[in-house]
Amino acid sequence: MKLIKAYVCIFFIFVALYPQYYYFGRNKIQYTKFDWHVLKTKHFDIYYYPEMEEFVEIGARIAEEAYLEYQSRFEHHINREVPLIFYSSHLHFQQTNVIPYFIPEGTGGFFEFIKGRVVIPADGSYSQFRHAIRHELVHVFFTSKVNSILIDRQKLDHPFPPLWFNEGLAEYFSIENRRYPDMVLRDAVLKGYLRRITEIGEITGSYLMYKEGESFLRFLADKFGKDIILRIIENVWVDEDFTHVIEFVTGSSIEDLQDEWVLSLQKRLLTDIADRESARSRDVKLTEKGFNVKPAVYSSSDTLIKVLFISNRSGYTDIYAKSLGDKSNLEIIVRGERTHEYEAFHLMRSRMDVHGNRLAFVTKKGEHDVIHIFDLKAGRNLFDLEFPNLTAISSPKFSADGKRLLFSALDFGGYADIYFYDFDNSLLVRLTDDIYNDSDPIWLPDARGVIFCSDRGVSGKDGFMNLFSFNIVDKKIAPLTCGMENDISPSLSPDARELLFCSNREGKYDLYVLPLDEGFTPGELYVSGVYRITSYTGDTFDPVWVNDSTIVYTLFEDYSFNIMLRYLDEDSLAYVGQNYSVLPEVACWKPERLSGDRVKTRQIYRGKYSLDIAQGQLTQDPFFGSMGGAQIAISDVLGDRRYEILIYNNARTKSEFMNSFNFFIGRYSLGRRTNFGYGMYRFSGERFNYYEGFYDEKRVGAFFVLQYPITHFNRFENVVNLAYSQKDWYDWRGVRKAWIVENHFSYVYDNSIWGLSGPVDGSRFIVTLGYVVDVRYSNVSYYTVIADFRRYFRLRLYLTYAVRVAGFVSEGKEAQRFYIGGSWTLRGYPLFSIWGNHCFLFNQELRFPFITSVQLRFPRGKVNLGGIQGALFVDAGDAWESGFPGLRGSFGIGFRINIGGYLVLRYDIGRRTDFRKISKSTFYQFFFGWDF
Template identity: 35%
Template sequence: NEIPPQFASKRLTDFGFNFSPVFFKVGKKDFLYFVANRDGYSSLYRLQIHTGNRKIVKPELVLQGEKSEKFEAFHLFQSAIDVSKEGIISFVTKSGATDVIHFYSINEKRVFKTFRDSDLITITSPKFSEDGNKVVFQAVDQKGFSDIYIFNLLNNKLIRLTNDYYDDRDPCFGISDNQVIFSSDRTAGEFEKKYNLFLLNLNTHSISYVTYLNTNSYSPRISPDKKYLLFTSEIDGVRNLWSIKIKNGKFGNIVNRVSGFVTSAFDPSFIDSTHIAFAGFEKSAMNLYELNLNKHTKYYSTNHLINKITMRFDSAHGQWFANVIKAGSIKEKYKYKNKYSLDYAMSQVSTGPIFGTRGGAILSLSDLLGNDIYNFLIFNTAQVQSDILKSFNIELQRINLARRTNYGYGVFHFSGNRYDIRQSQEYFYERSFGGFFLLNYPLSKFARIEADVSVINSDKQIITGIIERKALLISNSLSYVFDNSLWGPTGPLDGTRARVLLGYTGDVKYSNVNYFSVIVDYRHYFRLSYSTALAVRTALFYNQGKEARRYFMGGSWSLRGWPRWSIRGEKMWITSIEYRFPLINELLIKFPFLNL
């Protein structure tokens, strides 16, 4: 007997994943502000709504997210936003190591304040008080407790309202700013550990039941006229909208159905006392809907759904307590022992400015946590049987990701004929062996510092048996890398990728090689549609000194339309603009038998 959301309400969006709508009037225009992922990045949007107009309007981007450390990640499925009467939007993003609350001014079109507390790891669903001077929210501290807090915007004071092992969530201010309503699993009695709604009195610090149901209830919101409480509940198996009447400042004991959708409704908020907006799942998307409370009842009056529940609070006494195990304490230190397994085995062909072109088989092993990785490379470049033993190429590398600063080290031995990229038809024999050390320090999710040092013993036969060049090379480089790009089927579709590298390579024993390197590589992607983009790249490659390695370009990986490696030089500049689009989105071959 349940129905899809669009049959009983007005669908406001038709694409992407849209969450947490809140209403605000700008001049004479009505807007819903919400968070959504509509282009691969989660951001803050607004949508103009028109009463009675069924046409879906394209939302307007308000604040771009997930391209900088400040707005590193929106928690679409976890956290709701809110707006005050003065036009201040409160929303949560991950920023650095913890979550923060941003305060965005609709009139000034900027974030003017950010709240951060290093002891609060995750923050969820900040809600404004009636006067707009305080926000109440749920947060998880470093002990793992999920509790309710109030932050005062005027004096920057943080107050912790609950401090226990119950899972408290979805707080909002009640009938007055002296009350906080929240969802919690602190339910005791007959329906122990169910998520019910509770009222916390800020004057007496007492907690009392608002609902007592054998189900889970979330997302409480008080109507603008203070006549009823709206919330979501799983009474009929999915998360639908329900309400409780408020009379003389007290909550009633009868729960009334508001919606009977076949799929769940999330994050309800009031447009006015008779219209609400919410997020609902339908047709593989999360869209926003508007529900008229005066017209919705006709969809449920003739079916067999439960439309009203009378709550009895007889057994709702106290709270439950976790079981305590009484035993003596023994202190022991357990050392984690790595257990490795094979991740993948593959073949590879690669080209680098130091060792030229090489390829072979690669094996990768890692431990259970994926923090300790071993990579093995082995191949042979022998052209005759007598050269097999001296033509083995081996590299062993270890990468450790256990801490913020990642590091790696390894040893290698490479020997065989190398093509001289100065003259494409000539080659020389070179044997090199040594070791290297790598360091990677992330400044944020999008930026990092990379450093590497290599010690290489190189024997190069310029003319076999006649002229040889020996060198003990120390090569080191320092790089800054930035990458907030969004990838699609044709490669990056949006964002920026950049690298600045400074390097020096010198022969510390024979002084046969001595040069420095500079690489500046900048790429920006302008998204033109859902799967097409304009890719702009400009890059400088610069080597200067004695026996400096030459760079090369040409071919599908660097400069398309030119033969592979056809352009060579110690100093190179490239600027390219490409329009990237998929030729074929999907190619299917289906046989009319055996479901093939």
Template identity: 35%
Template sequence: MVLTDFRRSLACRPLQTGAALFAALWLFAYQSLPAQEVGFGQNKVHYSDFNWRILAGEHIDLYYYPEEEEIAFLALKEAEDAYQKLSFRFNHHVFRRVPLIIFSAHQYFQQTNTTEGFIPEGVGGFTEFLKGRVVLPFNGSFEDFRHVLWHEMVHVFQISKAAQSYRVRPRGQKARFPLWWTEGLAEYLSTEWNTQADMYVRDLVLNDRVPPIESLDIYSGGGIIYKLGESIHRQLGERYGDEALVRIYENIWQFSNFEDLFEYVYGIKFKEFGKVWQHELKKKYYPDYVSKDELEISNAIQVATKSWANMHPAVYTSPRSGKQRVAFMTARTGYLDIYSVLLAKGEKDRKKHVRGGRSAEFESFHPFQTRMDVSSKGTLLFASKFHEKDALFLWNLDRNKKVGRYSFKGLVGISSPSWGPDEKTLVFSGLSVAGFSDIYLFDRQSEELTRLTSDRYGDDYPDYSPDGRYVVFSSDRTVYGEKGYQNLFLYDMESQQIKYLTLGRWNDSQPRFNQDGTKVAFVSDRNGLPNIYLIDLEGSGTQLTNFYNGMYGFDWSRADSGFCFTALNASTLGIYYLTMPDSAVDSISLNRETLVTQWEWEDYKEHVEKREARTEPYKRDFTLDFAYAQVGYAPSPYYGGAFGQALLMFSDIMSDELIFVAAGNSATSTADFWNSFNGAVTYYNRKQRVNYGYGAFRFAGRFVDFIRDELFYERDHGVYGMISYPLSTYYRIETGMAFLKSYREDFFLDLVRNSYLVNNSISLIKDTSIYLPTGPIDGERWNLGLALTTDLSKGRTDNISMLLDMRKYFRLTTYSAYAVRLQGRYSGGKIPFRYIMGGSWTLRGYPRWSIIGSRSVLFNQELRFPLYHRLDLWMGFGRIPLPGLEGALFLDMGNAWEKQTSYPGLLGSTGISFRMSLGGPLVLRLDRSRRINWLHNVNGLKPSLGNKYYTSFFFGYDY
């Protein structure tokens, strides 16, 4: 996987799909609504139904849709080139064809089912292990696409080379590669070291934040690990040559840990090389203390720094107060929101304006590739993802309300909008369905959209001159653009001609005209560090800043007296203000004698045709993704004996269509085989917005009635179907129906039921929560549901069930929150469903499943807080990293009862809980509870000092 931006992520979003899917399908035939655990999760909405085709090369099968055909030819050419060079570098041929799936925009890429989870903004592509698929989008930049594609092809060879070693010696050792090795090597072999990498690594070095090489995994949650790993590989290559890379993979089978493998191949102890690496980093970056300025001791004033990510400042004068304010994006709440602060007071006068990540309109502000602008009337102009595509939004900052929204047919992405001089027009960068980025002009009065540039280059960050004559923008249309460099260009609105404003092997971006339109300020890394420059319309000017911290976007203050900018300092993106310097750092000019024509896209179709690639229709071939089998023995006089179960999962190459086959048996004898046979076949389609599934099942076996503690035999077989319709990422409607023949025999009561049943259910679900490893930390989610089971044979309602489950998380700090859950469940009819309570997941302080009834209420509240984020234990044989530990103080109340009994009142408990995430849903939980209600006798738990306290150890996410 490659991250296109190297910022860490504090939270993630839960997704309703994946591993839980089969469990939901299996249980549905009985009753999907009253299942003990309520279903939540956000939705991966499939807005587009892609018409896939295959472009088959010598080693690559490229999957694309017709709208992106030109990008497909480029992708296949680059993938085959990468295959040839990496095959030589690794001395290896991949043992199967490589499936390569491309999308023309990140918005389409996020809809793919090839990975079950959500794809964050900063992810530029990934290689998955199940089918060996490489998946990536085009974002308008030729070099970004080439870089990511080569990066993922390195992963293909890493996986294949290691697998070959294991196949040849299946009984050998299996050393685990650290993340810095795999991702750093992919960066090293796919791109050159650049100023962005320098900026992030320099920041760590100069702030003494580079850990020992054996502890680099503390940065595994963010993209900086990629560049730290790349810097290590570059030193290894310089000292030992790249041939050692092959020996690492060829000898992996001999070692159980990576450190010993590293010493065997490179001839130096792992920790010793780590010291050498750190020393070389200091030699490289410490001189910047002398030659560059430090932000913390400069005249720069802190404007917004109370978060690890504050970016895209837009300075404006409030029409209401007449004072200068700064609007900006910030991730201080875990979501990306838009705030503003008073320029003179900073964080002391802060307002929240737009809440991101909680509604369909403001799902994502695309923080890594955009900026905002504010009009003289105080109207904020910004882009946001709205359902499938981006839209332009107008927000009145004084009234704090939306005043406009515009979306455009044929444009998927929108970024960096800028107001025109009359504030009736605006310009922005738009990404077409075909994947190409151009500059557009929009007239709000006529609602006419004009495409100013129309080519294959990546054009971005447009800004309108105050007199309306020019639009300045950054683009890779420069002669150096094929290598990823960007320079500035002027678009003449009268002549419709484009001319160079800067030229060089560097990146110039984010230009802004000054107030009178005679000069342009911009960010450039031409001296090795991103700093701010100022030039006239002929390309001559000065360097204004010389910070070693690294700078992002900026905006002018009133009367060009100074500017606000984003800078990186101690792994934090903060917003600062600096008055115009009295003197320039350096002078620059545009040497027009060196101007040459821009680089041209090659005819990649011709390249592909020369290699005899062929176009094929998409094939719905299903392959086995997952197989599981288990056998065992349970000793019991009534329902024990041998048992076995198996599960198979098949899918197509896009993972849009899934087939589940499950079988199990718990027969105690050969004659009992069929009576205890369980099986299900399910087909599930999630190719389009409406996800649906259907299947057939047979469930049979002996069970225990929780209420009467008596044994019964039940056999059900039938068919079922389900539909899930996402209204947006955060809301969905689920419905389903099952038709079954049900036979039940109670052994001790001599009762028999032999009926045809129909089960119907419907649910409305909302989920805006974001997660830490142990569970939700912010947002809210709720589930409203209704289910009905009808006995067709007797013409009666066997069961009606209702559910209300509401959960709210109030974030207090980055890692702490106050969490509340309110749940009510009801089941009536001839054969009501029984709900179980007690234990770590429901009512703590009482044994698991000790409270049972057809009606239940539950109220939980707890204060969650971190105890430590990470702990390393150093033993004689090495380091043992321990995951973070979370604590919680809780108060629970609830109970369950039957229709025949009166409401018994609430049981309660209070206590402390400890949680530790071992990865995924495996969250260990230790609860120490004190019961606070002594008037009830719950399943034999009489009031006494002996059962006043209760301790439970279990697993599972926080509620």
């Protein structure tokens, strides 16, 4: 959790309900101290660190070229320098403070709308880096263009075009040559889950939405001409319903357009696979649910063979084992993403390997990736290989004797190269060292050479990966395949005579075999044809040999990845020749950099601040009267340093005006592992709580907050407050003055994963100790202890048993009061109606899907509201001053519906009880908020 949320925590220090508004959440940690610099070009301010200077100059040239192209395509000029923030790797990129949210594994960059910042990782691949820059710059131009149109038309409250158009446009403009159709789009057409444009809101934010949006815009451009896209953008103001805009510009109904689009996809994509068969008709399916990828083979005995694979079927990512030859259930070998040791798997990026009883696999652990060496027989991790200069690691591979471990890795500067580790000598050796993207290495017999994938071939600049061999002795590299295709995931047969790999050379990913005869020498040109061994409607990946006649692989079909078993035979081989007549030398292209007079300046980053938000509000209350105020937030370009300013006045009469000014000023430093903030405030005005009633309080002081994340899952927090407080209760209690010192320490843990309405698995808890004392008048002195434990047991994929046990104690002068009641705490009782300085709470829920999907249908389409979640609940608890009065409770059923991913509406029905008798009346409570 980012420290900016501590602003909420600090604010509630000054009101009576502070201890109840703590929060959970995992930690977004800034492990690395980056030495930020700025490269200024004609149209961009590029922020980077010196280790990635070559990628920065490459990215600068790509950006400038894209700017000129998009300036022409959009017929629009941007009157500012666009801030680009480059990271060398995805793991560095995940540390950014430009946005406070966690960045998932597959995100290749983002455009931040408030300040117009673009943030992108290079991640070792020129083509992916180029695509990400071009994609995000489309967002820059599109947003600027639409905003200028709406301003010119004086339609400032007009809705922005939908996300599918925004992202589809970015894909359409950024991908210059669509050589092959996308496999997800093909699968959607084949399996019937393609969404029409009027239904595309059902898949908002998904990869499929991106590809459908791109495909529909390509269809419009082919049908009406390329200028149709710009005409749609320029007429966005015509109607608030974007489909009406499309109809206005094209002169066709949206129903006719999408019918024609779907038909064109069916003709093109289904014709391509008309002569192919289903993999399930020939091969054995080993898995069913979730994403199951990256198989490896383990012989636990002479007769028992297990296939290991990585899967997220439980919500967490784990390593599973499936025995061949029997019908035993899946066995979990490694439980991932629950602890710091296996913090995060790279589900689609890194393969595994087995040698004897040792399993080598990669996970993120803190600042960088590590290689785990796991004992499969003992069921425990033996040791980890950590290399401080290597950020990301992929696909470890043991040598035949088990003494060396080969892998690909990304160094701090963003270069993706091949390495091996010598176990006997504890030595790390780098085999390649250049700008090219090298991955998926495997050993040749006797460790005399290596085969790997790389974009160093003639078509690599356009993103195509081919296979290459590397000679360990003379360091020579030679191509094994060549062409405008992706040849990836090599696997050597047990007799080292056949190289199995997957390739999309015929438009989709199939498995191929390249024979290796005695004439093959690593590092020297080897000319051979290849044989295709699969021709399926689905796409195949990650092939691994079980023995000379059996393989396992990953199949993508029906929007899922599953592990398949295939028995090879000679009849399945189809010869496919390769054209070597113009075979180029390796490393025949070099990415161009921006240099010379096109670079304005290079300088050290000193901090550049700008406004995040500035808003004011005036309210009128029949009892409290008028209130007016303003909120201002300022931060630097990187988001590492932030200022929050709050000013308001709550005077009810003219004479109170000067004394009723309130302000809050806070500064937060987020650029290091330890986040901290400090500031000052003045709050004065009338307050109310159930214990004290109405009173007037003036509080002036300063605060300090600190968060130290121990791991991704747990942290320490400290809040210190120094304040002068003056309270007036309007009665015999008179006026109380105090110079308050307040200190709270908390330990927070959270490894939970979430569903539609709240957590569904894992656990989270918080323990807080606090002490507040008046150091001048001794009018205030109390301590506070809070403990809140929550555990979620996933009984089935969609069935969760959730339990919360919480206790609150505060003792002393002006001790804290705790308030329960309502849908968040003790259901069946009015919100915050039960209070005391002691509190106990026990909640149980059985959470389940009640209705899978709710749709509202309109004449021109439908709105998908998602599903309705159900919960059977039993609550117990109470709050008291002195002497435990006994438990209050309730039981019943609740329903939750998630609106837009941000708001959960709650409706509970039940009966109250004191655990001696049950009330005769039924309560009905409607509220909002996530499940506990």
